[in-house]
Amino acid sequence: MEIRKVGVVGAGQMGAGIAHVAALAGYDVTMFDVSAERAEAGIAKVAANLDRQLQSGKIEAEAKAAALDRLTATADAAAYGDLDLVIEAATEDEAVKRKIFAGICPALRSDAILATNTSSISITRLAAATDRPERFIGIHFMNPVPVMKLVELVRGIATEDETFEAAKRFVSAAGKTFIVSEDFPAFIVNRILLPMINEAIYTLYEGVGSVESIDTSMRLGANHPMGPLQLADFIGLDTCLSIMQVLHDGLADSKYRPCPLLVKYVEAGWLGRKTKRGFYDYRGETPVPTR
Numbered sequence: 001m002e003i004r005k006v007g008v009v010g011a012g013q014m015g016a017g018i019a020h021v022a023a024l025a026g027y028d029v030t031m032f033d034v035s036a037e038r039a040e041a042g043i044a045k046v047a048a049n050l051d052r053q054l055q056s057g058k059i060e061a062e063a064k065a066a067a068l069d070r071l072t073a074t075a076d077a078a079a080y081g082d083l084d085l086v087i088e089a090a091t092e093d094e095a096v097k098r099k100i101f102a103g104i105c106p107a108l109r110s111d112a113i114l115a116t117n118t119s120s121i122s123i124t125r126l127a128a129a130t131d132r133p134e135r136f137i138g139i140h141f142m143n144p145v146p147v148m149k150l151v152e153l154v155r156g157i158a159t160e161d162e163t164f165e166a167a168k169r170f171v172s173a174a175g176k177t178f179i180v181s182e183d184f185p186a187f188i189v190n191r192i193l194l195p196m197i198n199e200a201i202y203t204l205y206e207g208v209g210s211v212e213s214i215d216t217s218m219r220l221g222a223n224h225p226m227g228p229l230q231l232a233d234f235i236g237l238d239t240c241l242s243i244m245q246v247l248h249d250g251l252a253d254s255k256y257r258p259c260p261l262l263v264k265y266v267e268a269g270w271l272g273r274k275t276k277r278g279f280y281d282y283r284g285e286t287p288v289p290t291r
């Protein structure tokens, strides 16, 4: 089947990024969130990011204008009936995602493909919460979507070849390189990345080093472009904690236990950049370590 119209559910940092690359690639994109205002805010985010790309010479003014023309925001569930592919990119919480699928499925055309951008949750289990496990797939973009080249494609047990092929064509058209991961907790990238971030938080928790010394160590000592705590703030500490919980529950190995300090930050609502406070405080001009 040919994909022309794409829906994105959840207009946060990932939803806005997915809408951005899909609209630039020529797809008509409709954004949904808990309210029309939130979905509109997603479009504003895309507009600001397109501006940045224009200013740095990565795109032309016509491409920006055309992409913005292809973007719509709505709170009307009837709009799902017009879409070929819907990508869910809402909060990393299985109950939230299940509820979203229950709301979307009755409005979708029977041949439409449903995808999730989950970082860690079982694709097979999420697919089972829909009316179309054979047309359900994990399309896991990386953050920030316009910059990062990789997408992980994850088939559930029932995902049909036709769905898989359509997903491959879509991510290739969006300019991404895909790899295929088996449906295991946190797939490939986050299976490796999140335990490292969690270990960096333990290193802080146990007083081995300060926020600054841990991040500087990994930037200058391991040549990582960002320190692990800086990266955790960038991902969102709530998302980091959810992924560690999925690894811990799904693989039943104590090596994945989330660091209590990560739990504490999330309980405080210090979720990183998106709430302006995490391992760094972003409210001033330059980020200041919070420990």
Ligand code: NAD
Pocket (backbone or CB within 6 Å): 009, 010, 011, 012, 013, 014, 015, 032, 033, 034, 038, 089, 090, 091, 092, 093, 096, 099, 100, 117, 118, 119, 120, 140, 141, 142, 143, 234, 235, 236, 239, 274
């Ligand atoms: P975010 O907190 O920036 O955005 C989540 C959005 O979902 C919010 O706008 C929220 O209002 C919306 N939402 C919540 N409940 C909803 C509902 N019932 N219906 C519609 N919208 C709803 O989170 P994010 O970082 O964009 O993450 C979104 C998804 O992408 C998660 O599954 C996450 O694991 C995944 N992901 C995140 C990253 C990352 O680095 N942050 C990378 C890859 C994948």
